Amino acid sequence: MADPLTEQMVAEARANSPAALRAVYESLAPAVLGYLKSKGCDDPEALAQEVFLTVFGKLSTITGGAAGLRTFTFSVAHARMVDDQRRRERQPAPAPYDPLADIRYSESAEDTVMGSSHMVAPLLEGLTDQQREVILLRVVADLSLEEAAQIMGKTENSVKQLQRRALAALKERFAGKEAAEL
Structure with a gap:
């Protein structure tokens, strides 16, 4: 002291x-x-x-x-x-930013699709990796055939074929589920 x-x-x-x-x-x-x-x-x-x-x-x-x-x-x-x-x-002390507490927060397209992955993932399970990629690029990302082909390193015709086969496989799966539910 x-x-x-x-x-x-x-x-x-x-x-x-x-x-x-x-x-x-x-x-x-x-x-x-x-x-x-x-x-x-x-x-x-x-x-x-x-x-x-x-x-x-x-x-x-x-x-x-x-x-x-x-x-x-x-x-x-x-x-x-x-x-x-x-x-x-x-000059109040700034509060730390919490994006999840922000009322202006909205999910990104990826979060929306992947957030509902419990519904989307099972739909895409039966598809090949390339078919899944085509569906995601064309439907989810809303890209043109040309853009999807460029990203995948394929021709537009091969992307069309992959998309046609993927949609056919999905249609067949849905038709099978509807018949099973009846």
Whole structure:
């Protein structure tokens, strides 16, 4: 614990004695820091430093000895705490962005298709990888024959054939399910 603030210490601090200034700081700083922390300041250490810069700058004008210095120091600390609260009210801390909590959130096309994968995946299961790719590119991605052919590295005619076979396989599967349900 720091030495209590004495009249002799204050008088020497007014004369700008480095040892006395340090003693004043060590005597008052823990209490000032504790006060600023208890008030919920963002950066109490920085505010405490501002308090002492102000106090040491005004040391020659402070009256009342040790009690007057203590009172002035806590008056400055209170003013810095109020300034900090006002600053935080004007500039609130940004909240972290949560895309799922954003009411403007909408699913991407991929999320929509894959989100309903419990319905889409079984439909595409019986198809070959290339047939599945053609259906996804042509139907889901809504690409032209030319675009799908370019992506797959195939001719337009081969993409047409793959699509025709994939749709035929899907039609056959649906026809089989309808007959089974009757």
